[in-house]
Amino acid sequence: MGLTMKAKREVSKEYARRYKKVRKRSKTEVLDEFVELTGYNRCYASYILRNWGRKIFLRGKNGER
Numbered sequence: 286m287g288l289t290m291k292a293k294r295e296v297s298k299e300y301a302r303r304y305k306k307v308r309k310r311s312k313t314e315v316l317d318e319f320v321e322l323t324g325y326n327r328c329y330a331s332y333i334l335r336n337w338g339r340k341i342f343l344r345g346k347n348g349e350r
Contacts, residue, residue: 293323309320 288296300319304312320330 287324288322296322297337298328301334304334 304315307315316331318328
C-alpha cells in the first residue's frame with residue numbers, strides 16, 4: 286500500500302533535517318533509506334531533501350510566475 290502523502294511529508298521533513306546535518310559520505314546512506322521508505326526516484330528524493338523548506342518558483346511558458 287505505501288505511505289500516505291501526509292506521512293511522506295512528515296518523513297521528508299525529518300530526513301531533510303538529517304540530510305543537511307551529515308557529511309557527504311553519510312548522505313548516501315540517508316538518501317538510500319529515504320528512497321526505500323518512500324518509493325521515490327533517487328533523483329527526485331535528493332531534490333526533495335536538498336530543497337526542503339525553500340520556496341521554489343516555477344515559471345510559465347512566457348516567463349510569468
